[in-house]
Amino acid sequence: MFKRLTSTLKLLKMLDFKQIEHLNEKLNLPEMIQAVSNLNDNQLQGLEKLLKGTNKKHTLPPIHADFYEMDQKLSVEDRTLQLKVRSFMEKEVQPIVNEYWLHDEFPFEIIPKLAQLNICGLTYEGYGCAGKSSLMEGIIASEMARTDSSVATFFGVQSGLAMGSIYHCGSEEQKEKWLPKMQKLEVIGAFGLTEPEVGSAVAGGLTTTAKKTPNGWILNGQKKWIGNATFSDIVIIWARDIDDDQVKGFIVQKDNPGFSVEKIKDKMALRIVQNGLITLKDCVVQETDRLQHANSFKDTAKVLQKTRAGVAWMAVGCARGAYENALAYTQKREQFGKPIASFQLIQNHLVEMLSNLTAMQTLVFRLSELQDSDQLKDEHASLAKVFCTLRTRDIVSKAREVMGGNGILLEYNVARFLADAEAIYSYEGTKEINSLIVGRSITGFSAFV
Template sequence: MAEGSRDLLGAAELLPPEELERLIEIDRVLQETMAQQSVEFWNREEFPFQWLKPLGDLGLGRVQVDGTSRLFKGLVYAVVARADVSLCALVGIHNELIVGMIDRLGSDAQRAEWLPRLEVFDAVGSFALTEPDHGSDVAGGVATSARREGDTWILNGAKRWIGAGTIADVVLTWARDEADGVIKAFLVRGDAPGFTATKIENKAGLRIMQNADLTFDEVRVPESDRLPGSDGFDKANELLLDSRAWVGWQAVGLGHAVLDDARSYAAQRVQFGKPLAKFQLIQEQIARIAGNATAAMGMMIQMARLQDDGRLKMAQAAMAKATCTRLVREAASLNRDLHGGNGLVTEPGHIASKLWGDAEIIYTYEGTYNINSLIVGRALTGVSAFV
């Protein structure tokens, strides 16, 4: 084990040289230009639009379609989360659920219009599925409606907790066809009449990500903006499977940020005449934080192998999401405790509570810990506990 290393399993060494070189450069740029600034934007619940171009320059708007390995994509998400989890939420949703979905389920015209802009972050997309009254049960409970009139669809309803909802140029919206009851996806433009997005304020974590309440009041969408490959929720579920795995990588990166913060503070903070790092209790906490991050990394390496082979199942993705976020939630709590009173403020140099708040969010979204655990339980027992 190399002293000072975060990647205790040597996962990056599994990458081919060109991917490893690119990963190192992405990590370097994010740490030098964004990580230290993120706490100020986090405190203000403000999105740093000036980061979009650098993200595009790094190729982070197109990792879903650039032909790189799943392990590379996962490690990229991890290093972005290490810089800031909101930033990783933007990059991950943008790739997994916007670029990826338009690429796989969109028409040639839709791909030609949107992908060139999305891939360089000249445009931002958001994914609108969750609703005010349908969170964990959204698969069967989508209430947002779509009514066809000639070559136009009329959307009515509401969505909640939609990431980047207030800043999106295009909102990939799931609605139920009134005629046949099938859930379908539509590309709603951010300036469409009848569409409104209201920022959700005062979140405990993920404060840079602009989550929103969306309302659709007789929003008119041309048939040409309906994703032709999206009929039925099964299509969404295939991509949501990969996005659950993506949250596991977020947990890996956040775990590395927690480990960085714990080691740095323990080395610098002096109590009773010596650094905290010399106390046995502190070393045990840091070792447990490192163990949690490493266990999550090991699980996610195998998830990447399954994805590359086309063998990842929903129960495996749910287990990865639930387990990795549980481990980082514990690690973030240990780190906050290690910081004492300084772990209760969020300011440059003291980010333990920021890391803790962000851990709470990823523990909850993309299916709560309990819901994902029930998916695993159903696979193991053959019995559904949902109904």
């Protein structure tokens, strides 16, 4: 009997005060002591083992979304740059992003700080640009979108679409004039292709016109959904030449007579991005501001091909941000007395999210390798855009699901990723259009109207 009581007291010592207090509320301790005294040695050992497990502190693994260690493929220099961008986004953007997203405003104070990273126009040679790989350009897009897709979009328009149009289609004089200032974010650019009535059909249906006259080119028409347009210094406007029916590009400055911008309001996604409706009414542009090597839509498509790969990377970042926030939440959120991350159904959702994210990461890495070796084709970029944006929608939806009602609150971040994923899904070519590009490649038949 003495041995039993000693064992019982030993077991009670293994409990902390709160656990004993809780037991006293639920059970009659004298009766419990008597019941424990009646246990045999094997039963006592089992109970002791169980109680030890109760007091054992559970160490959680770090939140690591690069499950296949793709970052190991980077050089030390590139990995350092990746972490530098990550740190910037976490320190400068994360604390303010929800407030700006809620109020449909842009955090202009981050532009000088972003310029200090020296990453704008990362892949271009010369003009103050670093001349780095497309892989690093994609990684930076992903790192930005991991914290906020709107800031990533702002940067993509500036560094990819606007600077890319001048870099790939401009004259040497135009490159020297604009690219160094744009690289330093001293001049902000925008890219005007989509129109109110023309989205997917831009290749053959632009309604914005350009007419050459002795006094310069006269532009008329409208452009819609133009990111950065409300505060940009220049906008690349793509218009159909009335005389030869070919698409041409123009550098239009914000103070050009006949140029005006109206902010698009009431968006449910990418609310920090300042999209504009541009109206061109007899807007005069000099020949020196016509992109000298943009003579058909094929030249426009060169720019879109490269930036479409960037959108796939951005989708990866958006998905990663949602996954990481959701995983952290499930490790802390308790229901039925334990973290919901310990439940089978929640773990199943998390594993499905990670599976899709890992597939996306490996796909875009290979995509950038093709781009860096000059093997990138339209269908490669389109397949990545289709797959990554589809899977991102699935990941952000599951992230919202595992967070329950809290998933729709901005303070938990996932609601923002959920909304922004819808815009990423549609811009730079819808899922349907990009699917037809891939379909044409693999079947040999064009299904375009």
